[in-house]
Amino acid sequence: MERAYTFPLVILLACCLTACIANNMNISTDESALLAFKSRISTDPSNILIKNWSASTPVCVWIGVTCGHRHQRVTALDISSRNLIGNIPSQLGNLSFLVSINLSSNYFYGSLPREMIQLRRLKIIDFGFNSFSGQIPSWFGFLQNLQLLNLRNNSFTGFIPPSLSNISMLQDLDLTLNPLQGKIPEEIGNLHN
Ligand SMILES: *[C@@H]1O[C@H](CO)[C@@H](O)[C@H](O)[C@H]1NC(C)=O
Ligand SMILES: *[C@@H]1O[C@H](CO)[C@@H](O)[C@H](O)[C@H]1NC(C)=O
Ligand SMILES: *[C@@H]1O[C@H](CO)[C@@H](O)[C@H](O)[C@H]1NC(C)=O
Ligand SMILES: *[C@@H]1O[C@H](CO)[C@@H](O)[C@H](O)[C@H]1NC(C)=O
Ligand SMILES: *[C@@H]1O[C@H](CO)[C@@H](O)[C@H](O)[C@H]1NC(C)=O
Ligand SMILES: *[C@@H]1O[C@H](CO)[C@@H](O)[C@H](O)[C@H]1NC(C)=O
16 A cells, blocks of 8 residues: 555656756757857857857757757767857856866856856866866865866966865866965865776
8 A cells, every 4th residue: 555655656756856957948948058158259260150050950960069869958068179269158057968068278268157056967077278267166066976177277266175075076187277376175185086
């Protein structure tokens, strides 16, 4: 008798959880997030995004964009080495299925939007060789699945946040060539990978 009640309850909980995580977001959300990103790119020497990232073609065929088979949501973004100048809008935080982002070797500047904290599936962030500035965000500590964090050769200032030690999956951390100061936090020693 008990099991008969428990089973539908589990299904109900699972559905509820999926709905909560999905938060009514779909590929249209991803499209508007990427169009917002495109609008922040002021210089695109080869016109690659200007021409290709067009609402008239499906997001999943846009250059640099990869979608998952199961959910048809954006799982990877790679627009590295394209001499792009721009900054990152808060809408990037709506790419809720994003696993990997590679913006390396461009001229992206400004600070990283706090909304990125929502990207809990992220495993790879490669922002190396750009002009990002501000403090290294302490909210990186909430991206528990992160395996690679490359901030090499940017303009991040201030201290290394001890919260980086919360990213227990982290395997690769590159903060080289940033005008940082202070000690390396002792907590970093807790990162066993
Ligand atoms: C995405 O969701 C919105 C409402 O939340 C809906 O209007 C739209 O048709 C959906 N788009 C797709 C491609 O499923
Ligand atoms: C963008 O590029 C992809 C792959 O190269 C192509 O399939 C698609 O049609 C292009 N879209 C536009 C609007 O140029
Ligand atoms: C990001 O792209 C560059 C090439 O544009 C590549 O060298 C680098 O390995 C990529 N990063 C990751 C983590 O794959
Ligand atoms: C996406 O992100 C922006 C800013 O973070 C927010 O205003 C917007 O409502 C979000 N949701 C959708 C579905 O675009
Ligand atoms: C890091 O973990 C500690 C304890 O495990 C927690 O108190 C703190 O809120 C976490 N901070 C971040 C930024 O993840
Ligand atoms: C750092 O990046 C700049 C371009 O943003 C480049 O000119 C410089 O050579 C890079 N420095 C190193 C040591 O790689």
